[in-house]
Amino acid sequence: MKSGMSIIVRTVTRLVYGLALVYGFYVIMHGHLTPGGGFQGGAVVASAFALLLVAFGSAGIKGLLNAHLLQTLEELGALAFLGLGFAGIGTAFFYNLLANTGSCFGATVALGPNVGPLDTGGILPLMNWAVGLKVMTGIAAVVLAMLIGARQEEAE
Amino acid sequence: MNLGNMPFVAAALLILLGIYAVLFKRNLIKIVLGISLVETGVNLLLVTLGYRTDGIAPIFTLAPRAGPMVLPTPQALTLTSIVIGLATTALLLSFVVWIHRHYGTLDVRKIKELRG
Amino acid sequence: MTALMTQHAPVLLIAIPLLGAFAVPILGKLGRGARDAFSGLIALLTAALAGVLAANVFGQTGAASLYVLGGQGFQLPLPSGMSVPVRIVLQPDGMSAFMTLITALILLAAVLFSFSYWRDRSGGTLYYSLLFLLVAGVFGMELTGDLFNFFVFLEVTSIAACGLIGFRVWRKTSQEAGFKVMALYTLSGLFVLLAIGLLYGQYGGLNVAYVANALSGGTLDLIALGLLLAGLALKAGAVPLHMWAPDAYGEAPAPVSAVLVANSQASLYGLFRVLFTLYGPAIRTETAGWLLITLALLTIFVGVTMALIQKDIKRLIAYGAVSQIGYMLLGVGVGLAVSVAKPDYGFVAMQGGIFHMLNDAACIGLLFLCSGAVIRAAGTSDLDRMGGLAHSMKWTGALFLIGSFALAGVPPFNGFASKFLIYEASFRLSPFLAVVAILSSILLLAVFVKAFQAAFLGAKPSVPVRRTSAGMMIPMVALALVVVVFGLFPGFFLDRIVTPAVNALWYGRDAYIGLVLGGG
Numbered sequence: 001m002k003s004g005m006s007i008i009v010r011t012v013t014r015l016v017y018g019l020a021l022v023y024g025f026y027v028i029m030h031g032h033l034t035p036g037g038g039f040q041g042g043a044v045v046a047s048a049f050a051l052l053l054v055a056f057g058s059a060g061i062k063g064l065l066n067a068h069l070l071q072t073l074e075e076l077g078a079l080a081f082l083g084l085g086f087a088g089i090g091t092a093f094f095y096n097l098l099a100n101t102g103s104c105f106g107a108t109v110a111l112g113p114n115v116g117p118l119d120t121g122g123i124l125p126l127m128n129w130a131v132g133l134k135v136m137t138g139i140a141a142v143v144l145a146m147l148i149g150a151r152q153e154e155a156e
Numbered sequence: 157m158n159l160g161n162m163p164f165v166a167a168a169l170l171i172l173l174g175i176y177a178v179l180f181k182r183n184l185i186k187i188v189l190g191i192s193l194v195e196t197g198v199n200l201l202l203v204t205l206g207y208r209t210d211g212i213a214p215i216f217t218l219a220p221r222a223g224p225m226v227l228p229t230p231q232a233l234t235l236t237s238i239v240i241g242l243a244t245t246a247l248l249l250s251f252v253v254w255i256h257r258h259y260g261t262l263d264v265r266k267i268k269e270l271r272g
Numbered sequence: 273m274t275a276l277m278t279q280h281a282p283v284l285l286i287a288i289p290l291l292g293a294f295a296v297p298i299l300g301k302l303g304r305g306a307r308d309a310f311s312g313l314i315a316l317l318t319a320a321l322a323g324v325l326a327a328n329v330f331g332q333t334g335a336a337s338l339y340v341l342g343g344q345g346f347q348l349p350l351p352s353g354m355s356v357p358v359r360i361v362l363q364p365d366g367m368s369a370f371m372t373l374i375t376a377l378i379l380l381a382a383v384l385f386s387f388s389y390w391r392d393r394s395g396g397t398l399y400y401s402l403l404f405l406l407v408a409g410v411f412g413m414e415l416t417g418d419l420f421n422f423f424v425f426l427e428v429t430s431i432a433a434c435g436l437i438g439f440r441v442w443r444k445t446s447q448e449a450g451f452k453v454m455a456l457y458t459l460s461g462l463f464v465l466l467a468i469g470l471l472y473g474q475y476g477g478l479n480v481a482y483v484a485n486a487l488s489g490g491t492l493d494l495i496a497l498g499l500l501l502a503g504l505a506l507k508a509g510a511v512p513l514h515m516w517a518p519d520a521y522g523e524a525p526a527p528v529s530a531v532l533v534a535n536s537q538a539s540l541y542g543l544f545r546v547l548f549t550l551y552g553p554a555i556r557t558e559t560a561g562w563l564l565i566t567l568a569l570l571t572i573f574v575g576v577t578m579a580l581i582q583k584d585i586k587r588l589i590a591y592g593a594v595s596q597i598g599y600m601l602l603g604v605g606v607g608l609a610v611s612v613a614k615p616d617y618g619f620v621a622m623q624g625g626i627f628h629m630l631n632d633a634a635c636i637g638l639l640f641l642c643s644g645a646v647i648r649a650a651g652t653s654d655l656d657r658m659g660g661l662a663h664s665m666k667w668t669g670a671l672f673l674i675g676s677f678a679l680a681g682v683p684p685f686n687g688f689a690s691k692f693l694i695y696e697a698s699f700r701l702s703p704f705l706a707v708v709a710i711l712s713s714i715l716l717l718a719v720f721v722k723a724f725q726a727a728f729l730g731a732k733p734s735v736p737v738r739r740t741s742a743g744m745m746i747p748m749v750a751l752a753l754v755v756v757v758f759g760l761f762p763g764f765f766l767d768r769i770v771t772p773a774v775n776a777l778w779y780g781r782d783a784y785i786g787l788v789l790g791g792g
Contacts, residue, residue, distance in 0.1 A: 035215065043242075076298075079291075079294050082291055085287065089276070091344060092340055092341060092344070093284075111216075111351065113216050113219035114216055116216075184451070187455060191455060201469050202469045202472075233420055236420070240461075247434060247454055248451065251438055255444075258444035267448050270445055270523075
């Protein structure tokens with residue numbers, strides 16, 4: 001897996017990789033309006049990482065993704081999620097203290113079909129981002145670990 | 157189109173196929189695939205439980221009409237189950253990688269160091 | 273601050289170990305001391321929270337309390353005027369508080385033991401992370417009042433437990449055990465999910481009190497009950513679904529084996545919650561009770577006889593743990609079988625069975641920690657190849673003996689108190705049950721005496737033996753103190769801790785349902 005794949009695959013990957021990232025971030029961002037959310041968007045971004053790994057091989061992306069950075073970001077995502085849960089502890093755990101208040105992400109929501117305004121939802125979009133960060137770094141770490149494992153198998 | 161009971165039958169078939177694969181297949185990866193099939197069958201069953209006749213997707217953003225919608229709760233349950241299935245399969249496959257590295261084989265009949 | 277802790281104790285019991293699990297890797301980068309101090313702090317905080325919750329719940333004689341996640345009340349008023357119960361609730365009642373006490377005790381002992389376990393090895397950071405994740409999942413299973421939430425925490429504990437079983441990746445048997453246990457745990461979780469799906473499809477709700485109120489006991493409900501029984505009994509370790517238990521307990525690191533006992537007991541708690549509170553009078557409790565009693569007798573007998581032939585010390589203790597699960601099933605099964613007429617001996621049987629959960633956790637935890645010290649001293653876990661450890665490890669030998677006697681039901685230790693209640697009550701139902709139970713206890717005593725003789729007695733070994741360090745000794749002595757104190761004053765603890773738990777299961781179903789459906 002060191003050398004990656006042919007030049008056609010690598011060129012197409014360079015073109016498509018950005019699109020996949022943007023799509024993944026869109027799915028995370030709009031999780032409270034359309035189907036998607038933290039896990040789904042994180043999985044899309046992680047599959048973009050996996051595409052990079054397969055196309056360029058582990059030698060090509062050395063320095064871009066290393067296990068320590070991924071692990072630290074993963075922990076930060078998880079801690080952010082728990083912190084958001086603790087934020088409303090005055091009333092209850094996981095209390096949505098930003099919803100319907102007018103501050104960031106706090107516009108009031110009308111019931112029934114609507115056009116989907118982005119700044120609704122309270123702490124839900126923030127939790128989506130935390131979970132999305134954790135999932136994308138977590139799945140990327142898993143894929144990277146299995147790739148390193150496979151490379152060690154080939155070396156033996 | 158009236159599907160009748162077909163989704164339930166499909167879910168039951170998937171679960172039975174998965175259990176057959178777990179019990180009777182010898183390759184470790186096939187056992188993991190069997191577990192994955194059982195998960196898929198259960199997820200299909202969960203999603204089918206929420207269906208209401210003539211319902212549309214339970215999304216308010218740019219919804220075509222305000223009419224009957226299918227239940228959203230089973231869809232949330234299925235999403236959670238898929239996430240759990242991902243973590244489970246990742247852990248199982250990691251174990252398979254390490255077993256292959258230690259034992260040199262993936263045949264479940266030859267991996268019997270722990271007996272009694 | 274204390275008011276905050278008291279009010280939010282149920283959710284903090286789950287959130288603080290989760291916080292520990294996520295923050296330990298970051299603190300681990302600062303060095304071993306920071307990681308150990310942080311882990312100890314999380315364990316102490318969790319134990320304090322469990323104590324606060326127990327004081328709260330037992331102070332009101334086992335009445336359930338409600339904690340709604342994410343809002344004030346759990347009713348959502350729709351524009352049409354109807355209100356639907358929507359939020360996930362945590363509903364700690366007497367039985368839940370009892371189980372959290374057990375788990376907190378085992379967590380404290382395991383974390384203290386782990387400090388010395390990892391003193392001269394590297395890679396412990398992820399171990400603490402997985403341990404806290406496992407404990408967070410166990411607390412979640414014990415406190416929740418929502419069926420799907422129970423399934424999610426069940427899977428969390430499965431994944432964390434298997435991660436810990438296969439943690440030492442350089443051992444080939446650990447990987448084999450990890451794979452087998454994970455496959456079985458996943459299948460059992462999927463059976464539980466299937467049952468929850470069936471119940472949801474019929475009644476349209478996931479809240480335990482809501483479904484319990486609406487349950488009617490038709491064919492689909494019985495299928496769901498069968499699936500739930502199969503899944504939860506597999507995870508608890510009842511025969512004939514116990515095959516994973518010796519592999520799991522034997523291959524995990526010693527402190528993890530103690531926490532895995534708490535894991536199995538949480539599934540047993542789930543089984544009791546399903547049978548008593550979820551289904552309750554909707555099924556023929558006599559049939560269900562006799563089914564539990566049959567499983568219990570099989571478990572007791574098979575566990576002890578398989579322990580006779582074991583050569584590995586941890587697998588021997590693991591089979592002992594499996595047979596003790598049978599005692600708990602026996603006590604509660606007798607209670608379930610007579611729960612319609614509710615005679616006195618049914619209450620006593622439930623007291624014995626539930627008290628035995630605490631005693632078994634303490635004794636098996638003590639035995640596993642002793643075996644960890646023994647394996648480290650002898651360098652092997654094979655009983656045939658070790659010997660003469662009593663010359664240098666007197667205290668460890670004495671503690672091992674205390675644990676063995678307590679588990680076999682010898683007075684004045686705590687095992688005698690709970691086992692005597694079980695013998696007495698099951699004899700009233702059918703003398704055969706008490707005879708099997710007593711004979712198996714005697715056999716268990718013989719098994720452990722043989723293990724003690726193989727490990728500790730004999731000629732002094734030729735190579736120098738690593739003595740048990742103080743860090744390992746403190747949690748072992750603490751658990752032994754629990755064993756002795758609970759044995760000397762069983763009545764005190766029975767009245768304060770066990771009776772509210774039994775009341776919550778036996779009499780508390782209407783209060784449990786009424787708390788959610790009767791008010792806001």
